[in-house]
Amino acid sequence: xxxxxxDPGPLSVPEGAIVSLNCTYSNSAFQYFMWYRQYSxxxxxxxxxxxxxxxKEDGRFTAQVDKSSKYISLFIRxxxxxxxxxxxxxxxxxxxxxxxxxxxxxxxxxxxxP
Amino acid sequence: xxxxSQTPSNKVTEKGKYVELRCDPISGHTALYWYxxxxxxxxxxxxxxxxxxxxxxxxxxxxxxxxxxPEGSVSTLKxxxxxxxxxxxxxxxSSLLAGYDTQYFGPGTRLTVL
Numbered sequence: 598x599x600x601x602x603x604d605p606g607p608l609s610v611p612e613g614a615i616v617s618l619n620c621t622y623s624n625s626a627f628q629y630f631m632w633y634r635q636y637s638x639x640x641x642x643x644x645x646x647x648x649x650x651x652x653k654e655d656g657r658f659t660a661q662v663d664k665s666s667k668y669i670s671l672f673i674r675x676x677x678x679x680x681x682x683x684x685x686x687x688x689x690x691x692x693x694x695x696x697x698x699x700x701x702x703x704x705x706x707x708x709x710x711p
Numbered sequence: 712x713x714x715x716s717q718t719p720s721n722k723v724t725e726k727g728k729y730v731e732l733r734c735d736p737i738s739g740h741t742a743l744y745w746y747x748x749x750x751x752x753x754x755x756x757x758x759x760x761x762x763x764x765x766x767x768x769x770x771x772x773x774x775x776x777x778x779x780x781p782e783g784s785v786s787t788l789k790x791x792x793x794x795x796x797x798x799x800x801x802x803x804x805s806s807l808l809a810g811y812d813t814q815y816f817g818p819g820t821r822l823t824v825l
Contacts, residue, residue: 698756
């Protein structure tokens with residue numbers, strides 16, 4: 598079992614819809630959680646970063662973490678065709694001797710239909 | 712400002728050859744990470760530098776892979792005796808500090824081993 602599980606999709610929704618993207622993780626040592634967006638043939642771009650359970654909002658994006666169930670979500674409101682990309686969830690921990698590299702899910706390929 | 716840059720953007724080599732991939736982090740960033748992303752997968756952690764030293768190389772798949780960061784800035788990932796299974800996009804990321812700090816990714820080097 599991978600430490601971070603994510604449905605690869607593709608997920609296709611009409612423009613203007615609310616999009617819900619989800620991940621689960623298994624490692625209780627993970628302390629911080631991120632969502633990255635990756636366009637084809639580009640590097641990942643950070644969208645949201647959170648340390649704790651609860652919601653964090655930034656514009657049209659809301660990240661939600663539930664540490665008790667090890668569940669991570671990203672919601673996109675008023676979705677636009679330009680939001681079409683692969684969305685990667687990532688988790689990391691800090692273990693005494695230094696930072697850990699991030700553990701990523703497979704990524705969900707999102708398509709927003711005009 | 713300048714982001715993380717990686718050269719070359721594409722590298723095609725033959726099985727058994729040696730390759731070097733270069734990463735220029737954001738100026739002033741002390742932490743540098745290498746990841747490998749295979750088709751349809753999320754990035755997979757390889758190695759992390761804090762300054763000049765490799766703080767965590769637990770993700771390197773075998774002893775054909777080696778990375779250096781001699782002056783605490785530019786890093787080179789070196790792969791000896793390349794195999795077809797090494798074909799992937801190699802991503803570099805940097806962060807201002809280690810630990811919880813945001814990792815900024817470069818565009819990657821697409822390595823193809825024939």
